[in-house]
Amino acid sequence: MWTAYLILVVLLLVLTLLPKIQNSHWIFRVPEFGKIQITYFIIITFILGFLVDSSSDYFWYCQGLLILLFIHHGVILIKYTPLYPIKKHSRQQKSSQKLHFISANVYQFNTEYGRFIRLIEKYNPQVFLTMESNGDWEKAMQPLEKDYPYHHKVTLENTYGMHFYSKLKIQEAKTHYFVADDIPSIEIHLITEDGFSFVFFGVHPPPPSPTEEETSKERDGDLLSTAKRVTEIHKPLIVVGDFNNVAWSKSSILFRKTSHLIDPRIGRAFVSTFHAKYHLLRFPIDLMFHSEDIFIEKLSTLENFGSDHLPVYCEFFIDHYNDQQEERIEKATPEEKIQAEQMIQEGKKEDGERDAVVSED
Known part of the structure; x- marks a missing residue:
């Protein structure tokens, strides 16, 4: 269980870092598409962490890393939700028809x-x-x-x-x-x-x-x-x-x-x-x-x-x-x-x- 947890943490870190490398090859660009799914997996892996043996010296380092990854993705993704404030505009008389x-x-x-x-x-x-x-x-x-x-x-x-x-x-x-x-x-x-x-x-x-x-x-x-x-x-x-x-x-x-x-x-x-x-x-x-x-x-x-x-x-x-x-x-x-x-x-x-x-x- 601990090994699976570590593998997930490393994989999520790699998938987060790959798009930061400005290389046009698909290996570096494809992970950009899955940012929403990666964020969900970060949450799942964080919860999974408490179900494994937390006596390891590296446990809290891994959990802390997951929190940082979640913040990183969350700051980007929240802009594309109703939680991000923008002004609403209603149609005026001089505007076109809908x-x-x-x-x-x-x-x-x-x-x-x-x-x-x-x-x-x-x-x-x-x-x-x-x-x-x-x-x-x-x-x-x-x-x-x-x-x-x-x-x-x-x-x-x-x-x-x-x-x-x-x-x-x-x-x-x-x-x-x-x-x-x-x-x-x-x-x-x-x-x-x-x-x-x-x-x-x-x-x-x-x-x-x-x-x-x-x-x-x-x-x-x-x-x-x-x-x-x-x-x-x-x-x-x-x-x-x-x-x-x-x-x-x-x-x-x-x-x-x-x-x-x-x-x-x-x-x-x-x-x-x-x-x-x-x-x-x-x-x-x-x-x-x-x-x-x-x-x-x-x-x-x-x-x-x-x-x-x-x-x-x-x-x-x-x-x-x-x-x-x-x-x-x-x-x-x-x-x-x-x-x-x-x-x-x-x-x-x-x-x-x-x-x-x-x-x-």
Whole structure:
């Protein structure tokens, strides 16, 4: 029992320290995703400590270390809970009407198309974004086009396809390939029925993992390229998608600072989306960021429709006259800007070696 306790303490320490090492290899980046689970295991191991032989000279050192690890993770995670105080804002007369969207990684090999269509019909968003949507998904979603006459489609069979559907008029639509010619990001300029213009960015960079990309270079380069592009646009703006990243990682924080956007999870909730089937192993990797004139009223996950990701649902409004969110914007230092540019260049140099057509193993 004492040996198992020691092994757990050492493992939790290693998993805490690995992300501190600024190496892009997946071994160092993957532990960032499990910070919530690591914190729970720290609590469990601390309690377990009192059930083992506490006569060892090292017992209280180990328990003290666990307390320090809990404080370290807790200080970071508490920002993404309602316990962290932020100002609440109500919709004013000069603001836009309430808008809502759904963002969903549909999982390319998920064939339960009807469940997703019923989900869209149930929540009836003004716009929705799908990721991993290929030709089969595009064909399956055609019945929705009568209600969503505006769309922008990037149909790929490599699990990085992307489709955008809208009831709102699309003024301009662009597809960017920031770091690789098979990893798209979309930029959609929209206008609401009451005359408010805003921009919707959809992103889906590749993850660092033992089964996909060996490093996080393409992911980070793609996200920071998006952040760089965002600063060139002077409209209310939302960036949403499967970031394959967590909000507290260094690259996500650098994205937020470089783009001058706000993370709506802060003071609200984790909004964990992956893996949809395993609640205890669920990470918040489908992220969203927004400009200071976008005000979030609701951000949550919706029910599973057969994908490995839960869809994200958001309600928001636009207000050009309310500057109370300005204090929530953090800007990158000159050193951080240089670092972001270096990460963009590293991402462009990386060769992902992905197949153009991916089949389910």
